Amino acid sequence: MNHPEQMFNYHSWANQTLLNRIKELPANVLREEVNTAFPTIAQAFSHIYAVESVWYRVLNGDRMQEALEMCMPLEKENLLHSAVQFANDFAQSAEYYKEWLRDQDDLERTILLENPYAGTRETRLSEIVLHVVNHGTYHRGNVSAMLRQLGHASTMNDYSLFWYQ
Known part of the structure; x- marks a missing residue:
């Protein structure tokens, strides 16, 4: 396995690890507003997913402008997703990648x-x-901070933990 592939596997694992933590919390945690980079956790995950989708299309030969036009509407379309739906979306995206x-x-x-x-x-x-990996890591950090602001613990999803999984 090459390094980019290994890092993408980490990215997929980290998304699922954080979403599994969120599944343990009350469902409304995805839409509770906080004063941070994104107003809600759902918006953060919608953004990660939309951008991941853009880059997948670019990797497959689409011009970036076209990929943005096709995929960025997902940011709004996925706002009402549950943690389970986000997990399913990310799992499907991971399979494509x-x-x-x-x-x-x-x-x-x-x-x-x-x-x-x-x-x-x-x-x-x-x-x-x-x-794609770095972008996801950055915004999972946002989500972890948002969880803390909402009074919930996050979960470790560092690359070094992934080594042992």
Whole structure:
């Protein structure tokens, strides 16, 4: 298994680990408002999922602008999801990514990425996968902080714990 694939497996595990913790809490915890990066935990998970979907489409050859137009509406569409529905969405997305990763001969191959926010650059496929992982890690940290603000403990989902799972 290559490093980007291993890191994506960690990302998938960490999403499920945090969602499993949220499943233990009252269902309304997803929509309780807090004063942080996202107003609700549901919005944070909707954002992670939408962005993960954008990058999957880019990895499969879509222009970034087209991928954004197709996937970013998911941020609003998924706001009423339960923790179980989010877990199912992320599990399905993980299967798509894992299948894509299995089919790749060269993750160091570059594509021309036309990012409407940052400009155009050559980007390695591996960099995109690692960005998806890093983006998820950043926002799972937001979710953990949100849980604490709401009076609930989060759960450890560090990469070093993943090593032992």
